[in-house]
Amino acid sequence: MNASLGLLSGIEQTTAETIQAQSGITAAGDIHIYSYLIRGEGRTILIDSGMGAINHIGGELPGNLLALGVARESIDTVLLTHGHPDHIGGLLDSAGQPAYVNAQLYLHPAEAAFWLDDQQLKATNERTQRNALLVRRTLDAYRPSLHLIEQADINANIRAISLPGHTPGHTGYLIHSGDERLLIWGDIVHYPHIQLARPEVSISFDHDPVLAETTRKTIVEQVVRDHTKVAGMHFGKSAAFGHIECDATTGYLLRA
Ligand SMILES: [Zn+2]
Ligand SMILES: [Zn+2]
Numbered sequence: 391m392n393a394s395l396g397l398l399s400g401i402e403q404t405t406a407e408t409i410q411a412q413s414g415i416t417a418a419g420d421i422h423i424y425s426y427l428i429r430g431e432g433r434t435i436l437i438d439s440g441m442g443a444i445n446h447i448g449g450e451l452p453g454n455l456l457a458l459g460v461a462r463e464s465i466d467t468v469l470l471t472h473g474h475p476d477h478i479g480g481l482l483d484s485a486g487q488p489a490y491v492n493a494q495l496y497l498h499p500a501e502a503a504f505w506l507d508d509q510q511l512k513a514t515n516e517r518t519q520r521n522a523l524l525v526r527r528t529l530d531a532y533r534p535s536l537h538l539i540e541q542a543d544i545n546a547n548i549r550a551i552s553l554p555g556h557t558p559g560h561t562g563y564l565i566h567s568g569d570e571r572l573l574i575w576g577d578i579v580h581y582p583h584i585q586l587a588r589p590e591v592s593i594s595f596d597h598d599p600v601l602a603e604t605t606r607k608t609i610v611e612q613v614v615r616d617h618t619k620v621a622g623m624h625f626g627k628s629a630a631f632g633h634i635e636c637d638a639t640t641g642y643l644l645r646a
Contacts, residue, residue, distance in 0.1 A: 427455070438478070467495075577622070589603065610634060
């Protein structure tokens with residue numbers, strides 16, 4: 391996705407550019423969009439659905455799933471991190487019908503409440519109000535299979551973790567597999583190198599930048615302490631997963 395480092399606050403643009411360059415990133419402002427597929431115990435679960443080619447951005451997920459031998463009809467569950475278009479845009483097909491016809495859809499109750507509340511939306515910007523129309527259309531289309539989740543287990547091995555700030559009901563998913571733990575943390579960072587080195591840096595998409603910063607700092611400290619592997623919807627092209635380490639001079643960094 392074509393974006394700009396100018397969306398960041400709490401950092402000089404030249405500093406942000408330097409961090410990107412030192413990390414080997416050539417298109418400094420670009421944001422990559424990931425969805426994650428979980429298979430096991432007879433389940434096929436998708437976490438977020440990408441942009442779905444809205445405004446000609448993205449739309450590669452169906453082809454990527456097919457390349458893995460995964461038919462869209464075989465997805466039984468979609469877990470959403472939040473309601474932004476680059477996460478829910480792929481849920482409807484071009485006719486406005488569910489793209490994942492056999493999927494149960496899970497969303498945090500605070501997230502649903504925010505996007506469905508006219509009063510709360512009135513206080514937000516035009517982009518957020520426009521995004522709300524897509525959320526409403528999508529939730530309507532999935533109404534019979536929509537579930538609101540609290541901070542709780544989706545099943546024995548997947549736990550929803552509340553990570554508010556980027557949006558009111560922003561949610562991560564902690565997955566246990568054998569001795570391993572993976573946290574898929576949604577939009578905790580948009581520019582991983584910059585926002586791990588400088589966790590105080592927010593992006594203009596953050597609904598509550600102060601809360602987003604607190605949540606980011608807390609969860610980063612936690613995954614470092616617990617050695618939990620992390621994945622993020624806007625991790626760079628070179629690493630969709632990694633461990634975060636703390637470097638005395640550069641701050642936190644992601645190791646693939
Ligand atoms: Zn977002
Ligand atoms: Zn996003």
